Amino acid sequence: MYENREAWLKDRLGHVCASDVSILLGLSKWRTIAQLYEQKISNEVVEETSLIMDVGNEAEPKIRSIYEFKTGKTFAPAVYKNGIMMASLDGICGDEILEIKCCGKETYDMAKNGIVDPKYMAQIQTQLYCSKAHIANYVVYPLAEFKKKRTIEVQHIIEIPVGHNIELQREIVEVSSKFWNNHVIPRKSPPLEDSDYAQLTGVSPQIKEWKILCEQSEKIQEKIEALESEIKAAANAHGSTRLKAAGVRLVKISRAGNVDWKKIIADFKPELLDHEEEYRRAGSTYWSMK
Numbered sequence: 001m002y003e004n005r006e007a008w009l010k011d012r013l014g015h016v017c018a019s020d021v022s023i024l025l026g027l028s029k030w031r032t033i034a035q036l037y038e039q040k041i042s043n044e045v046v047e048e049t050s051l052i053m054d055v056g057n058e059a060e061p062k063i064r065s066i067y068e069f070k071t072g073k074t075f076a077p078a079v080y081k082n083g084i085m086m087a088s089l090d091g092i093c094g095d096e097i098l099e100i101k102c103c104g105k106e107t108y109d110m111a112k113n114g115i116v117d118p119k120y121m122a123q124i125q126t127q128l129y130c131s132k133a134h135i136a137n138y139v140v141y142p143l144a145e146f147k148k149k150r151t152i153e154v155q156h157i158i159e160i161p162v163g164h165n166i167e168l169q170r171e172i173v174e175v176s177s178k179f180w181n182n183h184v185i186p187r188k189s190p191p192l193e194d195s196d197y198a199q200l201t202g203v204s205p206q207i208k209e210w211k212i213l214c215e216q217s218e219k220i221q222e223k224i225e226a227l228e229s230e231i232k233a234a235a236n237a238h239g240s241t242r243l244k245a246a247g248v249r250l251v252k253i254s255r256a257g258n259v260d261w262k263k264i265i266a267d268f269k270p271e272l273l274d275h276e277e278e279y280r281r282a283g284s285t286y287w288s289m290k
Helices: 005-012 018-024 033-040 051-071 105-112 118-131 143-149 166-184 204-238 261-268 270-279
Strands: 076-082 085-093 096-103 135-142 158-162 242-245 248-251
Touching: 005 085, 018 033, 018 085, 018 118, 018 166, 033 166, 051 085, 051 096, 051 135, 051 143, 076 118, 085 118, 085 166, 096 105, 096 118, 096 143, 105 135, 105 158, 118 135, 118 158, 118 166, 135 143, 204 242, 204 248, 261 270
Parallel strands: 096 135
Antiparallel strands: 076 085, 085 096, 135 158, 242 248
């Protein structure tokens, strides 16, 4: 296992974790692929927390204790890896794993109908893929009940056995590999989603006016470019390199191409390319409006 929780959190940065998979499959309401990417390329270990997570962490050992008493089995927490995939299990006993959720009404209502919430199904399939366990025991308890009483009542526990879904596991490995190889390794940010943007308030009138002016500007620019094209065609046909018409002077300018320093270095001193970042000038920050 790990020396401490920080070491475990650090190791998670180097893998696609079971709890990450729902994000990559577009099932998460809370995080986007771009946000996951930013976390994975960061060397900063951040402990995520929220009131719901804190309540869940409080409930989990209590649910585990009752479930173990009921089944007569002991489920020990464990971490399993398979390639870039990583799964931190609530517990494993032989070839059975345990996944506990102290969940909201939507997820709990699904469980009452024998359905595993899709975002948790993705997590469980990743756990099965990594651990090679035969079956997962999906155990849920209503968050609202625990928040009210801070105790576990057996009648509210729902258990659903989950086996391997090979097709879903293949999809999980495929999207995880693409995310890792196309974005994390080359440090290339994935496309942003609408939820990656925070809402800016108080400027709606200005934005509306700006959009109208931009549309007008685009039409004007198209007309300017069309007129310039006609004028330059006439100038080329004239043959002179210096012309004037209606108070406007036209000069035909020729310039040498830029020197390809990167090619020069590659041809004569390729080892210097490894030090490119050392000579990069200071960057700049600006706003893009689209």
